[in-house]
Amino acid sequence: MENVETLIDDLIGAGKKEKCGDQILAEPLFMILNHFARMEKELSDLRERNRDVEDLRAKVKDLENQHVIEMRITHGTINGLIQVVSNIMAENEDLKQQIQSFRGCHHQELAPASSENWDEDCSENWDEDCSGQGADQGRLDEADLPRLKDFEPLQLLGTGGYGKVYLVRKVGGVDDGTKYALKTQDINEIMSCEAFRQQYRTERELLEKGLEAPFMVGLYYSFETQSNLCLVQDYYAGTGCNLFDLLWELGGMFTVDESRMYLAEIIEAVEYLHKLRVIHRDLKPENILVDIQGHIAVADYGLCKQFVCSKEGDRAYSQCGTSQYMAPEIFIGEGYSYVMDWWSVGVTAFVMMVGHRPFEYDEHQNDSALCCKILHDKPDIPLWFLDCEVDLIERMLKKNPRLRLGGGKRGAQEIKEHPFFDGINWGDVSKRQLRMPHSLDFEWEGVSDIKHLGEHSVSFLSPGDESGNNEGRESDLSEVLL
Template sequence: GNVRARGPAGTTSYAQGEWWGEAALKADVQDDRRITAVGPATIFCISRDEFEARIGPLRKISARPSVMMRAQDFAALRAELGIPEAIGGSTLEQVAEEDEDAEEEDGAASGGYRLADLEQLAYLGAGAFGRVTLVKDKRSGGVFALKRQWKQQVVDMRQVTNVVNEKNLMRKLNHPFILRLVATFQDKDCLYLLLERVMGGELFSYLANTSGGIVSDAHARFYAGCVLLALEHMHDQNILYRDLKPENIMIDEQGYCRIIDFGFAKIVEDRTYTICGTPEYLAPELVLGRGHHKGVDYWAVGVLIFEMLVGYSPFADRPGNDQMVVCKNIVEQRLVIPKVVGAKARDLIKKLLNRTVSSRLGCKRGGVADIKSHKWFKGFDWAALEQKRQDPPWVPPLKSATDTQHFDEDPGDEYMPFADDGSGIFDG
């Protein structure tokens, strides 16, 4: 039989094979809803300790990876939907080209810092081919984050242009809500980015620790505002971000956002055809390979706002996790906004998740100003936010500049020597 869960946000029905209460598996939160069986039903319960002992922490399992999507997968999807192949560019286009202006002397690139002076303090996180640690500069006493990437792994995964692109674009960006690049280094086996430290953890983790994985309109407005201002700064320089999601938004010591991870960002004057990002956040024109511009970032803002208010992304394959189902939901516009979302937020989400790019909010003549002036943001002080004069919803409790309580434990690392062919692939 089915069951119904009734709470402050309304009533939700669950059928055989579905589940609820997963927020308690991520953090110490309690599901206060009243559960009622509609007919005979058997309900199974598992504790967080038992779940993690058998499977592992849910937060790690549910984190969504950024991927360069396979062209053949999208060709199959388009064929299934009866959509002709895209014209105008290759879906296998490289994410970026090296910026000729970015070639600098080692001294300039290192910003006066030396790799040998950086003392390892603690582990902060890891990605597909990068590892981030907390370090202290022995000469200045400054505390930073150091992102290290194995050269051989970068080459093996064909990510050289992405890695070079990330470094070059970060040098161009200077905004309070964008992670700042301090210096770059390399040695025989590794590439390094010295970054400002951001110790509050991911917005993804913060949401996971809230009841139901949701926040209030006011809190969602604050985080969405930070993101919009950061995107506005990028778009003013013709930079598309293309990988917006809670996992790529960090919270600093003051409670403000920092957008991180620029591996898929790109300077685009008109349109580009690369298929990249995180499936649940992809805009339909990106999935269909029709060429895209900054509108994909505004679409992603709509997905982000939805997720903050509802607890899951609007096109997710629930309860499964099939990326092609997600993409099919996106192109077929299977958007259902729960009643818990207020009228103003609902209107904004619909206008951001408009399949017609030219009609999408942010893509019209008014640009990002149309989003900032939407009635959901009525009375919002944008200048105060950018000057960091607004009170954040949450300020991470930190004991010191080296407090890593909001990060995962170190899973260990493996040495990977670089087979240098003498091509100078990482020079410049």
């Protein structure tokens, strides 16, 4: 390019110097050379653009290679998942066959029992009635694992949608004479759908963990009869002695200092459940037991929801629990998470310090009136409450779960650091070293001491339990439920 331009300059200079008659020939030559100069410039621009195109082609090729690699990884993952699903389906078919075999062998229709008491029901045939499966099998040798006849029923403690709970005394073995709470649940009902089976598994798992947790109910044995699954649990001062009953006996309310200590232990228990990725969903004074030393234990895991994996946004949608203690988000129906339990703890705190629930309604009205109060009304906090007490109740009963105390990322720690709990040594709380305000130097015996239950028989036999069932073999059912 530079050579052509130099040549043109030379020709122009020569033409000016000589001013000869050949100027007519120089002008066409100048035009030709100028044309070639433009062409060379265009070629240079094309070469530059060609380099850009080559760069783009290289990038496209790199992207294609990366895509191929990612597709291979994806196909490998899909093939692995297909294999896992195939294995699960094969295992489910085996489980279905085992369940059908078990139900065919052991769920025959039997005539109803006519006996009214335990002595008549517990006949000699009961020596081979049940095969025990201890939840804590390290506690006893296999030969010592219990059967139904190894427990003497003393009284019916309670009934619910998922079964009955009896006070029993162990007969024989290293724990002869020990009192337990025995919960019976109907096998047919539990096996009727996957939701009930999952609920049983969750409850049993939490009871097993309760042996290691300071404020949980522990499971000592589990076994089955022909018609019932039996869970042998901790017995808390008659199990009829819960926080509600204690409030009743002491005039309907605690002092603020007494409430603070009970709340501290309740918070520890709920925090433990949330670390296990479990929402209790039915926290209330009736489900908080009190032992002889006055320490509490959160009980009744029948409505607990356990999430399979830990991740932000874990949400449940079932509307369940006790209406007066249910958080607003449950009524709205858009899902709820762990923070709903802190609302229930806030209602419990109000009950302990005030003597009634914060959202009362006429029993003759339907539940929609209560729902409206919970969604829109503010709790009527007594004027004699101190500022820190008012702030605790108001923040635990925030309608918006994101603004509720305990609803942040720090969870229970937010509540523990509230001024209401100044002076509480949380290390002592977790070690059960608080001196609780009301130790029980008595046991609540007799159905009359257990309120709202009415009269009940003291037998927990079912018609299907009158003959032997699971002697000498592992239960097929337990493989599904445990």
